[in-house]
Amino acid sequence: MKTATKYIHAGTEPDPSTGAIMTPIYQTSTYVQEAPGVNKGFEYARSQNPTRKALEDAYAQIENGQYGLAFGSGVAATDAVIKLLSPGDEVIAANDMYGGTYRLFSKVFEKFGIVFTYVDTTNVANIKAAVSAKTKLIWIETPTNPLMNITDIEAVAAIAKANNVLLCVDNTFASPYLQNPLDLGADIVMHSATKYLGGHSDVIQGALMMNSAALREQLYFIQKSCGAVPGPMDCFLVLRGIKTLHLRMQRHCENGRIIAHWLRKHPKVGKVYWCGFEDHPNYAIARKQMRDFGGMLSFELKDDSMDAAKKVLSSTKLFALAESLGGVESLINHPASMTHASIPRDKRLANGLSDTLIRLSIGVEDADDLINDLDNALA
Numbered sequence: 001m002k003t004a005t006k007y008i009h010a011g012t013e014p015d016p017s018t019g020a021i022m023t024p025i026y027q028t029s030t031y032v033q034e035a036p037g038v039n040k041g042f043e044y045a046r047s048q049n050p051t052r053k054a055l056e057d058a059y060a061q062i063e064n065g066q067y068g069l070a071f072g073s074g075v076a077a078t079d080a081v082i083k084l085l086s087p088g089d090e091v092i093a094a095n096d097m098y099g100g101t102y103r104l105f106s107k108v109f110e111k112f113g114i115v116f117t118y119v120d121t122t123n124v125a126n127i128k129a130a131v132s133a134k135t136k137l138i139w140i141e142t143p144t145n146p147l148m149n150i151t152d153i154e155a156v157a158a159i160a161k162a163n164n165v166l167l168c169v170d171n172t173f174a175s176p177y178l179q180n181p182l183d184l185g186a187d188i189v190m191h192s193a194t195k196y197l198g199g200h201s202d203v204i205q206g207a208l209m210m211n212s213a214a215l216r217e218q219l220y221f222i223q224k225s226c227g228a229v230p231g232p233m234d235c236f237l238v239l240r241g242i243k244t245l246h247l248r249m250q251r252h253c254e255n256g257r258i259i260a261h262w263l264r265k266h267p268k269v270g271k272v273y274w275c276g277f278e279d280h281p282n283y284a285i286a287r288k289q290m291r292d293f294g295g296m297l298s299f300e301l302k303d304d305s306m307d308a309a310k311k312v313l314s315s316t317k318l319f320a321l322a323e324s325l326g327g328v329e330s331l332i333n334h335p336a337s338m339t340h341a342s343i344p345r346d347k348r349l350a351n352g353l354s355d356t357l358i359r360l361s362i363g364v365e366d367a368d369d370l371i372n373d374l375d376n377a378l379a
């Protein structure tokens with residue numbers, strides 16, 4: 001099945017009881033059983049819910065995987081993956097990734113004895129060098145938030161396979177429309193469905209996709225035992241979002257390309273971070289593993305004072321100053337004080353994330369209006 005057809009039909013069968021074409025919101029906590037242990041496959045809604053099941057089937061299909069699992073948020077999905085591990089196990093993670101992932105690893109799981117090593121994963125030799133006998137998981141994000149660095153998923157998967165280590169890829173920024181890590185050898189794909197999958201800034205949710213039945217069993221056990229499950233209404237919203245993922249992504253990419261090139265020519269703008277520039281250091285890898293380059297980009301001003309950055313951040317009218325990304329409306333964000341404030345300043349600076357970096361989530365509005373808005377704010 002081709003992409004558009006898949007996104008529209010993934011996971012959704014007409015409801016067996018009524019024929020409803022849209023999956024109903026099964027707002028129930030429990031299911032009546034005919035006799036003890038005799039049921040229709042649904043016992044208690046933390047373990048199973050028909051709306052969630054439809055979405056989990058859709059999750060599997062859109063990432064070309066066998067299985068999907070839905071969680072109450074992206075970080076809850078990440079949390080479930082780390083709970084596969086035991087004290088003393090080691091994780092190699094990217095040094096440039098979503099601040100909340102770093103916070104979960106360093107502030108929650110370190111104290112349970114999981115050991116995290118952070119490396120620059122854009123050079124896969126760093127990962128190879130960091131693998132030890134205790135390494136159980138490699139965690140990468142590509143493109144990264146907010147610096148748009150690219151890691152070669154296929155090359156990391158080869159290292160993971162050779163060392164019998166799991167590879168999990170946070171595919172939030174690319175979305176399944178642009179990149180499918182399972183096809184490139186990853187064991188688990190993680191999404192903050194809050195972003196492009198939901199697509200309308202109205203839901204918090206996370207997803208895991210995988211091919212291994214054994215891994216699915218372990219992660220399902222964690223999902224029902226720890227209970228970070230999304231409600232049926234939220235599952236309905238993400239199912240609905242997925243139906244237009246391809247249409248939205250086409251426009252996100254189109255607008256992203258126009259604005260990246262426009263910013264680069266603007267006299268007040270310094271470095272622009274967008275993985276579709278041919279002189280981006282990892283352009284060849286981005287070309288190889290992504291179908292297009294998406295709608296996320298960051299930039300610095302030539303005047304690198306905090307005052308100048310703050311002025312731009314508070315002067316846009318269409319671009320709303322807010323955390324999050326991937327919705328239909330454009331957002332502007334200041335990573336150092338907003339999305340990435342949970343990463344210590346010295347670590348941020350060491351990774352190249354300056355205090356004055358501005359991040360844009362380019363929405364699906366008309367590019368001309370977005371450019372006018374940025375032009376006014378820069379003036």
Ligand SMILES: *Cc1c(COP(=O)(O)O)cnc(C)c1O
Nearest residue numbers: 073074075098145172192194205
């Ligand atoms: C937002 C985000 C997360 C966390 O997801 P939530 O749904 O906010 O819990 C993880 N990774 C990336 C890349 C994100 O942008």
